[in-house]
Structure formats: structure tokens, C-alpha cells
Amino acid sequence: MDHSSLAGRIFRGVALALVLVFFMFPIVWILMMSFQTNEQILRIPPHILFEPTLSNYQALISGQLRTTAGNLEIPFMRNLMNSFVLSSAAVLLALLLGVPAAYAFARFKFRLGESIAFTLLSFRFAPPLLVLLPLSLYYQQLGLSDTYFGIVWVYQLIALPLILWIVRGYFEDISPDIEHAYRLAGHSWREAFTRIAVPLAGPGIAAAGLLSFIFCWNNFVFALILASADKQPVTVGALAFVTASGIQYGQIAAAIVLSVTPTLLLALYAQRYLVEGLSLGAVKG
Amino acid sequence: MARLELNSVGKAFGAVRCADDLSLVVEPGEIVAVFGPSGSGKTVLLRMIAGMFEPDDGDILVGGRSIVGAPPERRGIGMAFQNFALFPHMSAQDNIASGLRAKAKGGELTSRVTSISRLLKIEHVLGHMPRELSNGQKQRTALARALIGNPEVLLLDDPLRNVDAKLRYEMRLELPSLLRRSSAAVLYVTQDYREAMAIADRIAVLIEGRLVQVARPEEIYARPASVAVARLFGDPSINLAEVTPHTKQADLTAEIAGTKVRLDPVDQQAADHGPCWLGVRPDDLVVTRTASEDAIPARIVAITPMHERAVLLLRFADGSEWLAALPPDSPMASADDGVFVRFAPEAALLFDRATGLRVGLPHRRQAA
Numbered sequence: 061m062d063h064s065s066l067a068g069r070i071f072r073g074v075a076l077a078l079v080l081v082f083f084m085f086p087i088v089w090i091l092m093m094s095f096q097t098n099e100q101i102l103r104i105p106p107h108i109l110f111e112p113t114l115s116n117y118q119a120l121i122s123g124q125l126r127t128t129a130g131n132l133e134i135p136f137m138r139n140l141m142n143s144f145v146l147s148s149a150a151v152l153l154a155l156l157l158g159v160p161a162a163y164a165f166a167r168f169k170f171r172l173g174e175s176i177a178f179t180l181l182s183f184r185f186a187p188p189l190l191v192l193l194p195l196s197l198y199y200q201q202l203g204l205s206d207t208y209f210g211i212v213w214v215y216q217l218i219a220l221p222l223i224l225w226i227v228r229g230y231f232e233d234i235s236p237d238i239e240h241a242y243r244l245a246g247h248s249w250r251e252a253f254t255r256i257a258v259p260l261a262g263p264g265i266a267a268a269g270l271l272s273f274i275f276c277w278n279n280f281v282f283a284l285i286l287a288s289a290d291k292q293p294v295t296v297g298a299l300a301f302v303t304a305s306g307i308q309y310g311q312i313a314a315a316i317v318l319s320v321t322p323t324l325l326l327a328l329y330a331q332r333y334l335v336e337g338l339s340l341g342a343v344k345g
Numbered sequence: 346m347a348r349l350e351l352n353s354v355g356k357a358f359g360a361v362r363c364a365d366d367l368s369l370v371v372e373p374g375e376i377v378a379v380f381g382p383s384g385s386g387k388t389v390l391l392r393m394i395a396g397m398f399e400p401d402d403g404d405i406l407v408g409g410r411s412i413v414g415a416p417p418e419r420r421g422i423g424m425a426f427q428n429f430a431l432f433p434h435m436s437a438q439d440n441i442a443s444g445l446r447a448k449a450k451g452g453e454l455t456s457r458v459t460s461i462s463r464l465l466k467i468e469h470v471l472g473h474m475p476r477e478l479s480n481g482q483k484q485r486t487a488l489a490r491a492l493i494g495n496p497e498v499l500l501l502d503d504p505l506r507n508v509d510a511k512l513r514y515e516m517r518l519e520l521p522s523l524l525r526r527s528s529a530a531v532l533y534v535t536q537d538y539r540e541a542m543a544i545a546d547r548i549a550v551l552i553e554g555r556l557v558q559v560a561r562p563e564e565i566y567a568r569p570a571s572v573a574v575a576r577l578f579g580d581p582s583i584n585l586a587e588v589t590p591h592t593k594q595a596d597l598t599a600e601i602a603g604t605k606v607r608l609d610p611v612d613q614q615a616a617d618h619g620p621c622w623l624g625v626r627p628d629d630l631v632v633t634r635t636a637s638e639d640a641i642p643a644r645i646v647a648i649t650p651m652h653e654r655a656v657l658l659l660r661f662a663d664g665s666e667w668l669a670a671l672p673p674d675s676p677m678a679s680a681d682d683g684v685f686v687r688f689a690p691e692a693a694l695l696f697d698r699a700t701g702l703r704v705g706l707p708h709r710r711q712a713a
Contacts, residue, residue: 237430240397243417244424245444245490259434 093313101309116314125303125311132303136315138290139297144322145208146283146293147276150215151223151269157216158223159265163257165224166231177228181221188281196285206288214282219272226271230264231257270330274323294319346373347408347421347497349394349530354403356389363389364400365554371530373497376521377559378533378545382577386554387534388427391500394532395424407497407530423496423529427503429487431475437462437486438471444494461489464523481512492527499529505540517543538578542566550574568694572622572701575694581627581656583694584667588623590695599623599693602661604641609690620698629692630669632657632684640685643667645678659686 093101095112119125125132164170165177195214196205204210238260239252247255258265280295287296298315301308349371356364363386371377379387393400396417404411412420423444431440441458462468465485470478478486484504491499505513521544524531535541541548542562549559550570558570569575575583588599590608597608601623608623633640643659646666657669657678669686671678678684695704 235428235430237426237428238432240395240417241424241426241430241487241490242432242443244395244420244422246418246494247443248416248418256432 090313090316093309094317096310096313098306098308098310101313116310117318119311120314120318125300125308132300134297134300135289136294136297136300136318139292139294140319140322142287142291142297143277143293143295143319146211146215147273149208149212150276151219151273153212153216154219154223154272155265155269158220158268159227159258159261160253162224162227163231163253166228167236177224180224183217184221192281192285199286205286206291208291211283211287211291214286215276215279218275218279218282222272222275223265223268226268227261227264230261234260266330270327273326277319277323346528347530348372349498349532350404350406350409351390351394352404352406354390354393354400354405356386356393356398356400362554364393367403367551367554367556369549369556369559371498371532373530374525374528375547376524376531376533376545378535378541378548379551380535380538380541380548380577381551383536385551387536387551388502390551391424391502391532391534394420394498395422395500396420421497422500423491423494423498424500425484425487425491425502425504427506429475429483429507431478431483431486431490433475435474436471437467437473437475437478437482440475440486441471441489441493444490457493458489461493464526465489480508484508484512484516488523492523495527496529499524499527499531501531501533503534503536506536513540520544538580542578550577552577568703570703572624572696575624575696579626581668581670583624583626584630586623586665586667587620587698588695589620590618590623602641602643602663602665604639606639606641606688606693607690608693608695618695618697618704621704622696622698622701624694624696625667625688625692627656627668627670629688630667631687632659632669632671632678633687634682634684636685637687640687643684643686645680645682645684647680648678659684 092108092110094116095114096110097113097115100107100110120134120136123134123136123138125134161180165173199205199210202210204213234257239249239256242252242256243249277293278295279293283291283293283296287293294315298312298319301312301315349369351367351369354364354367355362367390369377379390381387389398392398394405394412396412396415399413405413407421431437432443435443438458441462442454445454445457458471459468462471465488467482467485467489470482470486473482475483475486484507488501488504491501505516508516517540524544533541533544535544545562547559548562548565550557550565552573558565558574560568565574566578569578572585576585586601588601590597590599592598598605599608599621600606632643636642641661643661646658646660648658649656651670654673655671657671659667659669661667667686696702697704
């Protein structure tokens, strides 16, 4: 029950509304922009009320950008698809490599173990631009530049350290006795890993996967240098809206809305898995 | 069924020797309690048998076959952990069945889970997840999981540590018959000497990685091998005094706080032994108001009523303090009263001052 006074409740409501407006404003504004034409957006003063148009979305989905300078082809849907393929493949690969590695780092003390784990994390410290020049030279020689495989390989390096370090913490939180008990019950260590360790670290694996998916999805420089037009993700593809006849704000807004949607849906879907299971009463208590 | 045999098992972690030349035999159907203070190496010993660590030297045999180097799942061992270690994402039923899934299928599996859970009185919670179980139910589920595979060796790592006092008392009564039903060789680790005495056929006292005494519970209580063992068994713990026994007119005597007391002539050889510890259990002290020749004068410093008996803190003339436990029907005394303390000669235990070993006992390592 709320026992506070009427004034207190009103104040709280206003404060909440202000915070909500502060955080939601950019998103709401972009959503509104995506339903306006360039002329409507650039009006001064801006109008809250306008006649909505679907022309921006039409242009993006059909791939035909009509500007005053003429028709322009933009492969936005393909970019979106690329983003999706590259990010999911990179996260899957990183999960496949990172989860067993995280388990090894959590459970076993071996020579240079900490150094290896830290080296993997240090990939995140390196400024991408510093790595890019040698990387693109190597890629050209190896024939990896402008291939999905090559880009996934680089993206995977963004995801792997995150997954490794987050999931390692979750594995460390599982009492080793639980796995010992499973092995004494007549199961091999592989079964103990897949049936006990991985399910118990599930929420952590989901969180790490989601986070690294977002990092991959938002990557710009690697894809800009290493991929040509037909393999570029949305982050790079959005550059096409800066045209000779001006910046297409309406399409940019629509593109943002479309490219945010998949990650947003994924986050909403994964949310319940993130919360569920964290409260599992593993051992005594 | 098979016997469990440890042959001079040793294990060190860095400079710390957690197990030093441990030899022990547990017969099928026998319950041996491994008792010792915390950090004495009890858990390390169990984990070496279970296959979580390998011993540095020595051998571990089950039914005459060495299990050193074998993976845990092939050792034929059941284990219940102090923290229960239930699988949190499986129901109690699946937890119990996991111990058998590798060996039995379908109907047989279900019927065995049902029968073991009926035995342990957890039938009604089989569908629950571990987080929905009380500590007592968790503990019984863990026991059921350890027992269901009919292991040749059963390791129980302080299973009653995390359950409440009432349940601990009940389980102390139930466990021996339950464990004997399985006819496995049982090693039961505990930090509570009463639990060890209630449950075990024999007690192995482990101190700093060494087995100091292995014997029947009543023997360990009556004839501890060393001061350290004497101190661990008994609450309140044993009273100790520094004495130098000597023989006078065929009587063995010692001087405590200025009073000469007679000792059991069985300990005659202690006469020329030199400095000793003299130990008397608080229950063996008789506290009276009447003076006599061999009664030690003392002053009551404090009285702690402990339900079925009272514990007196006594101070002798030389400032040393002893504890006495009195039966409830003894005459009321109050703090600061002057009293006299006596004990029967045979109640006194003598230990060498330097080695701590009991005087009069053959100085051999009691291994079996």
C-alpha cells in the first residue's frame, strides 16, 4: 500500500515522467522522423503533429531511393540480412569456442592459464584502427577479405573475450561438488559438462551471447574496411543515405528503427532466461 | 560386497601434508567415522577415495582392486556431500535417479527410486525442485542419490552439518540401521565426536593428516591414545594438570595444587616416567564440602546450568582451573563456595608431557 501523501505521489509521477521522457526522447523522436518526409523533418520550428508517410520504409524495402538528383539503388535489406548472418555466425562460433574455454579456465589451473585468458581479453583493448591495416593486408594475401568467413572470423574475436570472461564467472559460481556428484553417479566428465555445467551456467551464456551479439551488430570499422558492398552490414550500409543531393534523414531514421528491431526483440525474448535460473538454490541455503 | 583398504596413502598440497601415511581397512557393512578437528585432512581423504584428487603415494583398494587413477564414475562409490550438491535444475526424483540412470531403465528405475525414497521418507517431495526442499529433505535426497546405486563404498562428508538440531538427532538414530541395510563399507566424516560415537562401529581419529587412533568409540573415550585425542572427545573437555608421579610406600601418587592424590597402580610404570600430563574427565570429579586427605581444596568460580547437569568452574590454590560436571540431583552449590574435589584413581589418565602419548600404553601406531 502507498501511504504517502497526494503531493508526494504527484511529485513522484512527475519525476518518473521526466526521467522517462529524458531516456525515451531520442528513440521516440527517431520513430517519429521515420514517418516524415525530409521536408517535414527539416521544418523550423519542428512540428509534433504531422501527416505520417510510409515512403521511407517503402524506399528501404524496395531498395529504390528517390532523391532530387534522381533514383539511387540502396541494398538496405541485403545489409540487414548481412548484419544478421554475420553477427549470428560470429556469436555461434564464439559460443562454440568460448564456452568450453571458459569452463577450462574456471575449473582447471594450468600453466599460463591466466596469461592466456588475459591475452584473449586484451583483444578488446586494442584500438581497431591499429589492427585494421595489418589485418587487411593479411586478409588480401590470404584471400579472406570480402568473404563472409573472413568477416565472421574478425567479428568472432569481438565476441569471444566477452563470452569467455562472463561465462567463466558463472562456471566458477557453480560448486564443483555438483559436478563431482554427477560423475560419481556414473557419468563421464563430458556428460557432467553438457548436462550439469552448461545448463546451470545457461543464464550467463545467454547474457554473454546477447551482449556479444549487440557488440557484433554495432561494429562498423571492421566491416567498412574488410567488406565490399554486397557483404556490408547495416552500420556500413547507412552511409548510403548521405547522398549528393543531401542527407536523407527520413530514411536514416527508418533504417535505425529497422536495424534496432531485431536486437530489441532478441533482448526482450532473452530477458526471462536471464532472470530465470539466477535464483536456483544450487547448494545449501 | 567389497572392503575398502587404504595403504599408506599420502598427499601434500605444496608444503602442507594433508594425508600422511594413512592406513585403514573398512569391512563391508562396517561404519567407520573419520573424526578430527577442521583442517585435519578428513575431506581430502574422502576426495582421494572418490577420485577428485589422486594420492601422491600409497594405494587405495576396493575389493582388493586398486582404484587409484580410475575416473570417479568407474570407482563404484556413492557419496553424500556436506553441502548436499543436488542438481538444482532437476527434480528430487531426477536427482535420485541420476545415480542409477547409467545402470537401470524405465520401470525398474522408477520402482527403485520409489522404494529408496519411501525408506528415507521423501516420497511426497519427489516432484519438487531442490530449491523447494527444506534442508532436511535436501539432505535425505542427497543420501538417497548416494545409496540408490548400491555402491560398494559409501562416503558421507559431514552429512548432518547443515541440518537443524532436531533432525540431526533423529538422523543419528536412523542412519546406522539405514547404512547397515546397504552393506557397503561406509566412511563417515564428522567434526562432532558425539555423532561419531553414535553412528560408527569404529572411529578413526585424524589429526594433522595422521591417523592417531583407530578404535571402538567406548575405547577411544576411556583410553585415548594421546592428550590430543583425549581433548577432542568429551564436552566439557578433559581437565589436565602437569604432574610428576612417584611411588611412595607402594602407592603411586601425584601432586595436584599441593595435594597428593593416589593414582591407579596399573599405571605403575609411570613412576619413573618423569613429567606427565594428568587428565581427568569433568564427569569423573566428585565435589564435596567435606575435607579428606586426598581431596583437593578448590573454590567455585562459576556455575553453568546445562539442563541435565551443571558445569562448575573450579580454581585450585595454585591458580589452575578445572571443570566438573555434576549430575542434576547433586546438592546445590553456589559461586565462591569452598569445596573439595576427589576422583577415583582409575579415572586418571597419564600422558607423556613431551610426546603427548598415553603412558602405560604400548607406543605403537594404532592402525587397524
